[in-house]
Amino acid sequence: MDYTKIGMNKKEYTEYVESKADKSSILKNCIIAFIIGGLICIVGQIITDIALNYGLDKKTAGTISSISLIFIGALLTALKLYQPLGKFAGAGSIVPITGFSNSIVSPAIEYKSEGLILGIGANMFKVAGPVLVYGIGSSVILGLIYYIFNIFM
Template sequence: MDNLNNKDYQKFVEEKIPKPTYARNIILAFLVGGAICTIGEFIMNYLSNKGLDEEAVSSATSIIMVFLGALLTGLGIYDQIGKFGGAGAAVPITGFANSIVAPAMEFKKEGFIFGVASKMFVIAGPVLVYGVSSSIIVGILTILFQR
């Protein structure tokens, strides 16, 4: 091993690096994301059948899905779902709930103010800032170009 040149070393390293399983990851993301969306559809259909109007159904479904994502994160279940499903668990709204709750739980030992409250928006904060900023820019551009 001491007499390896750069080319031999690169070959050795490439042999040892685990090969990515793209097809498996894509299929699992599709299945997990699809399952989460199917649960959302069941909730929407249930609420719609109870007589809520379309806007109330959409709002209530979002609230329930965020609650479920936060609850499952608090119970340690959503992390397992995320490891299994990858982007299929990260992209839906439940993944957003997970991104808020997980850092808060990680720093709860530091107290409510300096732990939970300050770390709650570590990941979600930039998403909110850029989301709001871009919506303001789009709104201004829409007003300017509609005249």
């Protein structure tokens, strides 16, 4: 592109911009993510322990914990509290299952204005969709490998 007078090619310009731009603080973000992510997991553990205490088996207690966390994530999203939490905690609140819940509820709120079917229905999985497609897809492949492996072993 020789018609601009800036005297830099694309590569030089990209490097120049990167040298001047503020970067996210990785260390700080990691520490905050560790603490908040850990706290969310502690909440999950508490729910599991309570369920175990009521005499449920380990698997059911784990399921109850997941469902409860998904509910809490959805509720906080609807109350507009998950966004500020996420802004502070970053990966700490995206990675746990509450983040998954947030990624489904937030587009649902957003697309309400386009109606129940083409709005909420069509867009609810806009953010979580890729996770579901590749999460479920890869577990199917792994399942097949496991199945075939078992036949021959």
